[in-house]
Amino acid sequence: MVYVFKTSVDTKSKLELASAVLNELPSSILWNFDLEDCDNILRIESEIEITDLILNNGIFDCIELD
Numbered sequence: 001m002v003y004v005f006k007t008s009v010d011t012k013s014k015l016e017l018a019s020a021v022l023n024e025l026p027s028s029i030l031w032n033f034d035l036e037d038c039d040n041i042l043r044i045e046s047e048i049e050i051t052d053l054i055l056n057n058g059i060f061d062c063i064e065l066d
Helices: 012-022 051-055
Strands: 002-007 030-034 041-045 062-065
Touching: 002 051, 012 030, 051 062
Parallel strands: none
Antiparallel strands: 002 041, 002 062, 030 041
């Protein structure tokens, strides 16, 4: 499943912090940011439910998009 989030990650330093959190996820979970998008999109491909983990990460704000 692909999850799409609007995020508050809009600078290189925020991206580094977010990456540190996301790199702790299992290696089977693929993720990337699109900071050129006005919503600073985070896309995550995962076979497991990760929404709660991402929404409650404590490092950056995000909203799941439909």
